[in-house]
Amino acid sequence: MPHHFNSLVVILGxxxxxxxxxxxxxxALPGLFVEKISPDFIKQTLxxxxxxxxxxxxxxxxxxxxxxxxxxxxAHGLKxxxxxxxxxxxxxxxxxxxxDIDMRGKLHADIAVLELDEAHAVNFVKTIPPRxxxxxxxxxxxxDRFGEIDATAKMLEKIAVATTxxxxxxxxxxxxxxxxxxxxxxxxxxxxxxxxxxxxxPSDDDMRNSAVxxxxxxxANVLLKKYSGNTATYDLGGKEFTTTLKLxxxxxxxxxxxxxxxxxxxxxxxxxxxxxxxxxxEVTPAFGRGEELEVGGQPLELVLVKxxxxxxxxxxxxxxxxYATMIAINDNYADGRxxxxxxxxxxxxxxxxxxxxxxxIRAYDMxxxxxxxxxxxxxxxxxxxxxxxxxxxxxxxxxxxxxCTYTAMLALRRELSKITKVEVIS
Amino acid sequence: MTKQSITVLQLYPKxxxxxxxxxxxxxxxxxxxxxxxxxxxxxxxVGDVFPENVxxxxxxxxxxxxxxxxxxxxxxxxxxxxxxxxNGVPMLMVCGLYQLFGNFFKTLGGKTMTGIGxxxxxxHGTQERLIGNIVTTNEEFGEIIGYENxxxxxxxxxxxxxxxxxxxxxxxxxxDSHEGARYKNVIGTYLHGSILPKNPRLxxxxxxxxxxxxxxxxxxxxxxxLLADLARDIASERPR
Numbered sequence: 001m002p003h004h005f006n007s008l009v010v011i012l013g014x015x016x017x018x019x020x021x022x023x024x025x026x027x028a029l030p031g032l033f034v035e036k037i038s039p040d041f042i043k044q045t046l047x048x049x050x051x052x053x054x055x056x057x058x059x060x061x062x063x064x065x066x067x068x069x070x071x072x073x074x075a076h077g078l079k080x081x082x083x084x085x086x087x088x089x090x091x092x093x094x095x096x097x098x099x100d101i102d103m104r105g106k107l108h109a110d111i112a113v114l115e116l117d118e119a120h121a122v123n124f125v126k127t128i129p130p131r132x133x134x135x136x137x138x139x140x141x142x143x144d145r146f147g148e149i150d151a152t153a154k155m156l157e158k159i160a161v162a163t164t165x166x167x168x169x170x171x172x173x174x175x176x177x178x179x180x181x182x183x184x185x186x187x188x189x190x191x192x193x194x195x196x197x198x199x200x201x202p203s204d205d206d207m208r209n210s211a212v213x214x215x216x217x218x219x220a221n222v223l224l225k226k227y228s229g230n231t232a233t234y235d236l237g238g239k240e241f242t243t244t245l246k247l248x249x250x251x252x253x254x255x256x257x258x259x260x261x262x263x264x265x266x267x268x269x270x271x272x273x274x275x276x277x278x279x280x281x282e283v284t285p286a287f288g289r290g291e292e293l294e295v296g297g298q299p300l301e302l303v304l305v306k307x308x309x310x311x312x313x314x315x316x317x318x319x320x321x322x323y324a325t326m327i328a329i330n331d332n333y334a335d336g337r338x339x340x341x342x343x344x345x346x347x348x349x350x351x352x353x354x355x356x357x358x359x360x361i362r363a364y365d366m367x368x369x370x371x372x373x374x375x376x377x378x379x380x381x382x383x384x385x386x387x388x389x390x391x392x393x394x395x396x397x398x399x400x401x402x403x404c405t406y407t408a409m410l411a412l413r414r415e416l417s418k419i420t421k422v423e424v425i426s
Numbered sequence: 427m428t429k430q431s432i433t434v435l436q437l438y439p440k441x442x443x444x445x446x447x448x449x450x451x452x453x454x455x456x457x458x459x460x461x462x463x464x465x466x467x468x469x470x471x472v473g474d475v476f477p478e479n480v481x482x483x484x485x486x487x488x489x490x491x492x493x494x495x496x497x498x499x500x501x502x503x504x505x506x507x508x509x510x511x512x513n514g515v516p517m518l519m520v521c522g523l524y525q526l527f528g529n530f531f532k533t534l535g536g537k538t539m540t541g542i543g544x545x546x547x548x549x550h551g552t553q554e555r556l557i558g559n560i561v562t563t564n565e566e567f568g569e570i571i572g573y574e575n576x577x578x579x580x581x582x583x584x585x586x587x588x589x590x591x592x593x594x595x596x597x598x599x600x601x602d603s604h605e606g607a608r609y610k611n612v613i614g615t616y617l618h619g620s621i622l623p624k625n626p627r628l629x630x631x632x633x634x635x636x637x638x639x640x641x642x643x644x645x646x647x648x649x650x651x652l653l654a655d656l657a658r659d660i661a662s663e664r665p666r
Binding site: 140148149150331337338339340341342343344361362364365367368369371372373374382 | 490661
């Protein structure tokens with residue numbers, strides 16, 4: 001492609017990006033623009049990087065894990081490009097690139113760490129084979145887009161096969177672990193959990209299966225050994241290290257083991273355990289993933305829920321005692337249209353406190369779900385701004401927690417930014 | 427007074443539960459309680475002893491791999507299920523087990539998986555996935571609202587009636603407007619979502635049939651289904 005045309009694309013793309021930000025729009029629009037005008041844009045720009053590209057994929061935890069990987073690599077001196085927005089489709093990557101490149105289309109970075117949605121990652125790796133990949137898990141999520149869990153696992157396998165150097169896999173997810181046997185040229189690193197932590201992570205397969213038998217598993221390079229309160233103990237290559245964390249939620253903590261395993265692979269023995277631990281200790285959850293805001297002098301937590309396993313882990317991680325709870329369920333394309341998943345989550349843990357506010361496009365589906373778990377409901381309001389106001393006004397003296405689907409979270413953050421400090425994401 | 431008990435058997439919850447099928451069980455269980463009965467739940471999995479007395483049977487969908495795991499066992503208990511169906515026991519089979527309650531499932535690769543023949547239907551694997559919100563109608567139950575997600579396409583034989591007619595969505599296949607199949611009190615359907623929470627009339631049909639068959643009369647209690655009605659209104663307006 002002629003150089004002057006590429007520059008034009010960059011300038012136009014940046015202009016669309018600024019315009020989209022001014023009107024408070026999503027991050028994918030400018031990326032869509034560039035994708036249409038110059039399909040080779042991402043390939044050309046990422047092809048310049050000396051340490052190549054890292055892809056993080058899987059159903060749950062991509063955003064927070066990517067954030068941790070970036071922090072670990074930066075702590076070790078690398079300049080990292082990443083798609084911080086959580087807009088993990090290809091055009092989200094293009095949008096993020098537009099923000100970081102100079103007007104000549106040059107990206108000043110050593111390595112790119114990208115979180116990619118499984119389906120989009122398959123297309124992405126066809127054009128840009130990653131040097132490293134981290135595959136987190138295959139959970140039931142958005143089956144209306146991907147069909148079946150086994151089909152999603154096949155997508156992750158394609159990412160692994162396209163990887164040129166090292167593939168990092170979750171030992172505790174049997175579909176992810178099985179990918180190991182399909183690889184030949186690549187190095188494989190595993191992260192895992194000690195036996196005592198396994199019961200905290202039931203897979204979708206084991207959900208209605210009380211007799212979970214774990215067979216002997218291969219050794220993991222990074223192991224989360226213990227986790228209680230906010231203290232975690234890791235086994236890194238046979239040595240134990242303990243640290244306190246700012247992350248909350250047992251799933252976020254497991255993902256820190258994934259991030260460490262990936263960072264160790266990228267830095268190939270150049271890592272310093274002390275630096276790893278001090279960096280992980282400072283990482284806060286990614287936006288909407290247990291993110292804590294302040295409203296009226298009380299904390300307000302946003303917990304993103306996208307699928308049954310994520311919702312179950314969220315309910316398990318955060319005690320409802322003393323908290324006012326709101327649940328906001330949308331069914332836009334990015335959330336998944338199918339509401340079946342709500343029936344694979346038990347809400348009995350909310351029985352004592354009840355749910356103060358049920359909101360979102362599918363508020364009545366959520367309320368119906370709570371009815372069958374005999375959980376009391378304060379109000380049902382489909383309109384998110386109204387529901388949020390009502391929720392805050394009715395619970396002025398309590399800390400608050402909102403479980404929300406992806407598009408509901410974006411809408412709520414937008415509303416919350418009018419009344420409190422919300423980290424701006426771009 | 428001791429409560430009258432109703433035994434509900436869920437087929438293969440371990441391997442066939444992927445689309446919120448647990449919701450169907452929960453709805454039957456709770457509504458039985460709310461009507462004043464004592465539900466006894468049996469989770470029947472591969473290799474278990476099939477119980478003597480069962481009042482309601484429900485089964486769900488699964489991965490293709492789940493269907494393979496349960497297939498041999500299902501064939502083994504097939505005659506028992508067939509006898510119960512002939513005897514008027516109410517059953518609800520969703521997606522994967524709906525297919526295997528038929529005559530056969532032929533995969534895209536040409537492999538044939540025999541069914542237990544309770545329903546005179548055949549299913550053929552296709553490349554096309556029929557997916558999205560669906561609204562159907564049935565004379566007895568009115569509009570039925572749910573979500574479908576399947577690549578197997580099902581066609582009815584002469585001895586089975588369609589369960590419903592499609593108003594919005596695909597249903598059994600992309601050719602005719604049939605959704606599901608009905609034989610006596612056995613209902614097979616592609617609707618999950620889960621189907622019973624938003625279709626309480628269907629849940630009550632299973633419960634009412636089982637209770638009157640066993641005890642002759644039925645509870646006079648009424649359940650408030652306002653939330654189900656509101657959820658139905660929204661669901662029927664949502665894009666496919």
